[in-house]
Amino acid sequence: MNPSMTALEHLWQWSPALLRGMGANIGISLLAVALGTLAGLLVGAASMSHATVLQHATRLWVQLFRNAPVLVLIYFTTYVFPFEIGPAVWRLPFPDWLKVVLGLALPTSANVAEIFRGAVQSIPSAQWEAAQSLAMRRAQVFRVVILPQCLRRMLPPWMNLYASIAMSTSLASLVGVHDLVDTAQIASNTVARTDFTVLVYGAILALFFAYCYPIARFTQALEKRHAFR
Amino acid sequence: MPSVDEPLVSLDDVHLSFGDNEVLKGISLQVRRGQSVSIIGPSGSGKSTLLRCITGLIRPQRGEIRVGGTRVDQLRSEAEFIALRRRVGFVFQQYNLFPHLSVLDNLLIAPTLVAGRDRAEARREALALLDKVRLLHKQDAWPGELSGGQQQRVAIARALAMRPELMLFDEVTSALDPEMVGEVLHVIRELAAEGLSCVLVTHEMRFAEEVSDEVVFTEAGRVVEHGPAARVFHAPTSERTRAFLNRSLDPSRAPVLPQRPVELAGMRFAI
Numbered sequence: 001m002n003p004s005m006t007a008l009e010h011l012w013q014w015s016p017a018l019l020r021g022m023g024a025n026i027g028i029s030l031l032a033v034a035l036g037t038l039a040g041l042l043v044g045a046a047s048m049s050h051a052t053v054l055q056h057a058t059r060l061w062v063q064l065f066r067n068a069p070v071l072v073l074i075y076f077t078t079y080v081f082p083f084e085i086g087p088a089v090w091r092l093p094f095p096d097w098l099k100v101v102l103g104l105a106l107p108t109s110a111n112v113a114e115i116f117r118g119a120v121q122s123i124p125s126a127q128w129e130a131a132q133s134l135a136m137r138r139a140q141v142f143r144v145v146i147l148p149q150c151l152r153r154m155l156p157p158w159m160n161l162y163a164s165i166a167m168s169t170s171l172a173s174l175v176g177v178h179d180l181v182d183t184a185q186i187a188s189n190t191v192a193r194t195d196f197t198v199l200v201y202g203a204i205l206a207l208f209f210a211y212c213y214p215i216a217r218f219t220q221a222l223e224k225r226h227a228f229r
Numbered sequence: 230m231p232s233v234d235e236p237l238v239s240l241d242d243v244h245l246s247f248g249d250n251e252v253l254k255g256i257s258l259q260v261r262r263g264q265s266v267s268i269i270g271p272s273g274s275g276k277s278t279l280l281r282c283i284t285g286l287i288r289p290q291r292g293e294i295r296v297g298g299t300r301v302d303q304l305r306s307e308a309e310f311i312a313l314r315r316r317v318g319f320v321f322q323q324y325n326l327f328p329h330l331s332v333l334d335n336l337l338i339a340p341t342l343v344a345g346r347d348r349a350e351a352r353r354e355a356l357a358l359l360d361k362v363r364l365l366h367k368q369d370a371w372p373g374e375l376s377g378g379q380q381q382r383v384a385i386a387r388a389l390a391m392r393p394e395l396m397l398f399d400e401v402t403s404a405l406d407p408e409m410v411g412e413v414l415h416v417i418r419e420l421a422a423e424g425l426s427c428v429l430v431t432h433e434m435r436f437a438e439e440v441s442d443e444v445v446f447t448e449a450g451r452v453v454e455h456g457p458a459a460r461v462f463h464a465p466t467s468e469r470t471r472a473f474l475n476r477s478l479d480p481s482r483a484p485v486l487p488q489r490p491v492e493l494a495g496m497r498f499a500i
Contacts, residue, residue, distance in 0.1 A: 047238045130325035132390060133284055134339035135314035137307055144338060 007196040011203060014187045018200075021183035022207055024097065028179070029166040032101045036108020036165075038156070043109055044116030058113065065110035074103035078175040100172040104165050112153045115157045119150035159219040163212045170208070179206050236295075237262045237282060237395060237426050243292035243302075245278060252278050253289065256449035260395075260428055260443075265421040267429045267458070268438035270358060270447035276430040277322075279447075280397045283428065284317045285310045296358050296395065315343065318388030322400040324380040326372035332359070332383050333368040344391065350392070358386040373452045377410025382416055389420075396420065398429040414440075434477045438462045446470045 005013075047058035065073070077099045084091045123146050131141040173182035184204045188197040238260040245253040252275040260266045268276045281287040282294055287299050294301040304310050326335050336355035340346045346354075359365045362382035372380055381401055388396060398417060402410045414436050415419060421427050421440050431437050438458050439446060445455040446467070454467045465471045 035433055048341075124325075126321065126323060126325045127327070129286060130319075130321060130327070132310075133312045133314055133317075133319035133321075134387070135343045136339065137311060144342065145327055152329070162267065 001221055007199045010191050010196050011199055017183050018180060023178035024179045025169040028097060028101055028172060032104035033108055033162050036105035037112050039109035040112025041116055044113035045149045047113060047117055048120060051110050062110045062113050065106045070107055071171050073106050074100055074171050074175060077103035096175055097177045104168060108165055111161050115154050115185055119153045120146060122147050122153060156219045156223045163215045166212055236260060237297050241294045242294040243289045245289040251451055253458055254450055256278045258445050260426060262426055263424045263442055265427040266443045267441040268445045268447060269437055274447045275450045276350060276447060277399050280399050280495055283397060285313055298338050315391060316394050318393035318396040320384050320398045320401050322389055322403050324384040326380055326384055328372050332370050333384060336387050340390050344369055358389050362386045376409060378407045378412045381413045385416055395426045400430050402433060
């Protein structure tokens with residue numbers, strides 16, 4: 001370490017590593033939300049079926065994963081899954097970052113299921129009546145009348161959810177994923193200067209804010225637009 | 230084969246309760262092909278429920294409902310209900326257009342999706358119907374951009390696009406501002422004159438008298454009186470019909486229209 005370098009110069013030196021770490025956070029969040037959304041739509045659809053077994057099972061899923069702390073879920077998926085999977089000869093690694101993706105996809109799926117169910121129920125029953133009186137089958141009503149109206153309503157809460165999952169990716173560092181927070185910790189320990197430590201944590205705060213704040217603003221704008229439609 | 234003079238719609242002793250609330254207490258009525266029949270009566274006498282029973286949206290607990298040879302009260306499978314509803318158009322008090330589809334697409338969706346009609350042909354027909362309700366220039370508008378009267382005329386055109394042999398109108402002017410009632414009634418008047426079979430639930434007494442072949446007065450879930458419009462309106466046999474008509478036709482005592490809805494932030498309130 002060169003003691004004559006200022007904290008800012010150190011930060012500049014570390015910035016490529018920090019941005020790479022940020023890339024890991026963004027990648028994990030995108031993958032987790034993609035997976036969680038797919039699963040959540042399935043769970044949400046199942047929760048609206050007439051089969052009571054499905055209703056109970058999905059209820060349990062939603063309650064369990066909405067009411068568990070995200071960190072607990074990440075530890076859960078990290079330690080219950082093996083680090084390698086597959087038949088004896090042909091083994092695939094099951095890396096920690098993927099386990100974090102699953103850990104975050106679980107609460108995402110539970111929340112998406114609720115957002116989906118809420119959106120479907122917010123469509124007035126008169127829309128069902130009108131479509132049925134035009135001789136549409138239930139499946140057709142759902143596909144061409146209910147679903148398109150739901151998707152529009154789901155977008156703002158879904159984006160809120162994305163922002164909150166993106167912030168939760170910072171927990172990945174706790175199970176050994178080299179993300180932004182982990183990189184900042186390494187940088188802080190390596191440089192070992194109080195002023196740099198303050199600066200680097202300030203920097204990652206700014207990075208997370210710069211990523212999530214525009215999403216929140218865009219969501220607000222969408223909500224405003226919908227309120228007047 | 231049903232005989233020629235067999236009624237298109239026939240209800241026989243229809244009973245329906247919602248929980249403890251007995252809404253229909255043995256309704257019987259008939260509509261012949263090409264006829265317009267108006268159902269009048271005080272609010273809460275089960276008129277709208279009756280229309281929903283005819284198109285199978287609600288199932289009565291007892292009694293027979295026939296629409297052109299179909300026993301509606303005995304339908305079970307979705308396919309059977311669909312076969313019925315393809316022949317019966319329904320227009321709602323609150324229009325219930327699909328807000329995410331343009332006016333033209335509101336008219337196209339059922340003919341193309343349900344009846345499997347060719348899109349070009351359905352489009353030609355839809356435009357002709359929009360012209361008929363004088364809204365051809367609004368084909369690309371969104372339902373939310375239209376006035377209540379315009380939305381209701383689109384809703385009528387949407388139902389007609391399925392080429393129904395029977396149209397059910399459920400208080401279609403009750404949610405409208407007074408100045409828009411005329412344009413909607415004008416469309417219905419034309420349809421009735423063309424010989425389309427119609428059942429109307431309405432609070433527009435003068436309109437009912439003018440447009441209907443037959444009028445049915447219901448009160449508290451029972452048919453009190455029915456007969457040709459001129460007789461029911463001018464020489465009612467029942468004292469209760471007379472009292473109702475006096476209340477309804479005297480504008481100073483009870484307006485023909487319910488409270489005028491107030492629009493606020495896209496929602497409608499009755500004040």
